Amino acid sequence: MSLLDIAGIAVSPDHYIAGQRVASAERFALHSPIDQRPLGHISEGLAEHVEAAIVAAQHAFPAWSALTAAERKPYLDRFADEIGKRADAFCLLESNDAGVLLSRMRHGVVPRAMLNIRWFAEHALTLQDRPIETEQATHLVRHDPAGVVVVITPWNAPLMLSTWKLGPALAAGNCCILKPPEWAPLTCSLLADAAHAAGLTPGVFNVVQGTGANTGARLVSDARIARVSFTGSVPTAKWIAQAAGANLVPCSLELGGKSPFIVLPDADLEQAAATGALMYRNAGQVCLAGTRFLVHAQVAEAFIAAMRAHVEKLNVGDPREEATEVGPIIHPRQLERVAGFVERAVAAGARVLWGGARHAFGAQYYQPTMLADVAQGSEIVQNEVFGPVLTLQTFASDDEAVLLANGTDYGLGGVCYGETAHATEVAQRVRTGFIWVNSFGIRDLAAPFGGIKRSGIGREGGDWSFEFFCDVKDVVVPKKPFRASFSHR
Known part of the structure; x- marks a missing residue:
């Protein structure tokens, strides 16, 4: 053998x-x-x-x-x-x-x-x-x-x-x-x-x-x-x-997932930003990650600054090294797919908050990326990228946040940060198979896991x-x- x-x-x-x-x-x-x-x-x-x-x-x-x-x-x-x-x-x-x-x-x-x-x-x-x-x-x-x-x-x-x-x-x-x-x-x-x-x-x-x-x-x-x-x-x-x-x-x-990551105006922005940086783990190749950031307009600038600080500290490199936090994209074909999403979004008017290009570490690495000024109906918001690419949209009310959160054909998971009672009420209105309130990734084998819609x-x-x-x-x-x-x- x-x-x-x-x-x-x-x-x-x-x-x-x-x-x-x-x-x-x-x-x-x-x-x-x-x-x-x-x-x-x-x-x-x-x-x-x-x-x-x-x-x-x-x-x-x-x-x-x-x-x-x-x-x-x-x-x-x-x-x-x-x-x-x-x-x-x-x-x-x-x-x-x-x-x-x-x-x-x-x-x-x-x-x-x-x-x-x-x-x-x-x-x-x-x-x-x-x-x-x-x-x-x-x-x-x-x-x-x-x-x-x-x-x-x-x-x-x-x-x-x-x-x-x-x-x-x-x-x-x-x-x-x-x-x-x-x-x-x-x-x-x-x-x-x-x-x-x-x-x-x-x-x-x-x-x-x-x-x-x-x-x-x-x-x-x-x-x-x-x-x-x-x-x-x-x-x-x-x-x-x-x-x-x-x-x-x-x-x-x-x-697949195109899950919302909702940041309400009463959220702990530092904790939300630290959790947001976790969305880049496994180079973003995680179906349950919150990839669509929906942030209240009043706190958007502060949240972006807080999350940027966390992202800048991420160690991109060889996954066999203990200190590495973001590794490679699985295959050249998948890398081309990820890069294509970003290129088309930028050409359509998206603004790159950070990242937006291949990473210098290796041929199959891509920078942790966040895109703003994206339309709800755009490809980058509606379709799963399955790479280290996130989008950011702002909202002015709970109703608008829920409308944006539910505005895709996907419904796997979600994240909602805010004062606990407030975040729980909003989370219950989001149409997904599961959603984490002020947390991410908590799982139990006795609990149901799965999505709705596509x-x-x-x-x-x-x-x-x-x-x-x-x-x-x-x-x-x-x-x-x-x-x-x-x-x-």
């Missing part, structure tokens, strides 16, 4: 199917976003690999699904343990492969990945046979595993989002096929090593690498798939929904994840002898 050497970490470039590594005759090149150096060639998932993965998952499903949640839990706990044993490797791989900050991986992502597996394994214990008592009967509500599920994750957070979906899918008793992002597949490959070492039955967890147009398309259009969970772009989601819909396969779609369909987290990955069934047990009669329904 051939292995890649990435910063001293050995990782397979091949698929993981039925407990074994499987190579492909066709491969695609992988480069690091840090300095464009070649990382190796990755096996492309062809029709035979998709078929083998589906068959393997189908074969493993009867035994895995027959286990109780309590019986599956030790496997998943060991899976989390094996992720922890490889913590340094996961950190180095994703930093080299996707440009994610090494410090963020070490202190946030890897611990969260372990928790994703453990928490859902534990929560699954609470789901079975929940009784609903009525006068006539006891309703035993069951969450039965759906079958073979496909998980497709994006390149901005491969490890975290893979485990976020795999945790409930596996804990529910499904067998999974993970399709990693082609621009950053390596931590998903290492995840297969962790699952193998944990003793997951062959076929319970499979990894098939490849492009969305080739491998992904074959997976989501197969009638044997029971569920598709996807995080990514709106255009891709539309295609997935259409392909899966032909077989009436349910989809969970967590998509930001997605469905919710992930807590019971919501299991309701998607399970067939919910009501077992009705009468409390009195039942007498059949055509006069009663």
Whole structure:
């Protein structure tokens, strides 16, 4: 078996199917976003690999699904343990492969990945046979595993989002096929090593690498798939929904964001500005970031000065260095997309408050940027950039702030700073799947996560994840002898 050497970490470039590594005759090149150096060639998932993965998952499903949640839990706990044993490797791989900050991986992502597996394994214990008592009967509500599920994750957070979906899918008793992002597949490959070492039955967890147009398309259009969970772009989601819909396969779609960051006149401007600078983390490649700054006109000048001071202190550089706060854009194609948004906005009259150009550190780096004098209907305000580019608009009243906040086709998240009661009242009027008041990034696995409008369909987290990955069934047990009669329904 051939292995890649990435910063001293050995990782397979091949698929993981039925407990074994499987190579492909066709491969695609992988480069690091840090300095464009070649990382190796990755096996492309062809029709035979998709078929083998589906068959393997189908074969493993009867035994895995027959286990109780309590019986599956030790496997998943060991899976989390094996992720922890490889913590340094996961950190180095994703930093080299996707440009994610090494410090963020070490202190946030890897611990969260372990928790994703453990928490859902534990929560699954609470789901079975929940009784609903009525006068006539006891309703035993069951969450039965759906079958073979496909998980497709994006390149901005491969490890975290893979485990976020795999945790409930596996804990529910499904067998999974993970399709990693082609621009950053390596931590998903290492995840297969962790699952193998944990003793997951062959076929319970499979990894098939490849492009969305080739491998992904074959997976989501197969009638044997029971569920598709996807995080990514709106255009891709539309295609997935259409392909899966032909077989009436349910989809969970967590998509893009164009979230508002509202600064009310009674906000703590220093705290709001410090939080605002966080929107540049992962080079702005974060779907839930507040990218549209809506600032009350009375405090706009002071807020801009405060945030500028924070942005000027940001350390742009190599994500493998502990002090780095802003790393590279994932791919040359994405960099061109980001730069194009800014160039067109400036040509249309936008004013650059800071940034606005490529960064001198490296070929795939872009300056943290803020654009003002942008129209509500403009491309830069309405469409997701997915880079370190923010916009700033002012408002004169709460009603105007809410109108601007709700004035896009997206509705994923949001941030609202102000006196707590005031900010909470405004936040409740913003049409999003979630919104943070005087904070950012607070998450709990028991809480729902997802968007409205073009930001997605469905919710992930807590019971919501299991309701998607399970067939919910009501077992009705009468409390009195039942007498059949055509006069009663």
